[in-house]
Amino acid sequence: MADVNAQGGTGLLRAAYRIAWKDVVGDFRRRSTLAAMLFFAIAVLVVFQAAFEPDRQEATRLLPGLLWTTVLFTTLVGLGRVFQAEEEDNAFEGLLLSPLPRGVLYLGKWGGNLALTLLVEILLLPCMLVLFNVDAWGQLHQVFGVLLLGTLGLTGLGVLLAALTQAARARETLLALLLLPLVVPLLIAGVQATGNILTGGSDNGPWLQLLVTFDVVYLAMAPWGFGWLVEE
Secondary structure, eight states: OTTGGGHHHHHHHHHHHHHHHHHHHHHHTTHHHHHHHHHHHHHHHHHHHHHHHHOOOHHHHHHHHHHHHHHHHHHHHHHHHHHHHHHHHOOHHHHHHHHHSSSHHHHHHHHHHHHHHHHHHHHHHHHHHHTOOOOOGHHHHHHHHHHHHHHHHHHHHHHHHHHHHHHHHHHHHHHHHHHHHHHHHHHHHHHHHHHHHHTTTOOOHHHHHHHHHHHHHHHHHHHHHHHHHHHO
């Protein structure tokens, strides 16, 4: 990667892709992050279903909140392991010594985490509809579109905060304490947009605009913030 900077934007994007691909392939080989996220998501769903036992109408009303709660805490599980491979191999310093701009390193780590999180959500959403007996298969693509918008911002900010807390002793707890207050507006917009889709509401524009706004802000600021954090 010594000549990446000389290759222009294409070379930088290719380097970010390779970092993301390394994380995804490495996790499939270790079966660590993805397995932990899936196990946690399924456990949360089973507990919710056993606790509420709602009928179909009540389940439709509760599903948006339960879905986004599960996504949030499942994402936290994945974010706590973003830099696990580098820590196990003592390779984080070596990654920082590469000629790549810090923003490219961030994009690579974010891309890997985003891919794993979306894969969990793809498996999670149909399971949730079956478990809670909600007939929303015709709106499945719309719900997943909202999940995608929310996940972009959630993981974008989360990877930045994971870099901030990676050296902390109680990093998972600290990561949750930092992330949760910052993503409350994003979660509210996600819950409201999902609820409108499931109940047939038509006024979803403001919530989708709010999701896009947070995505743009988080993803525009995070690469710069990542570079500043790792330099410190």
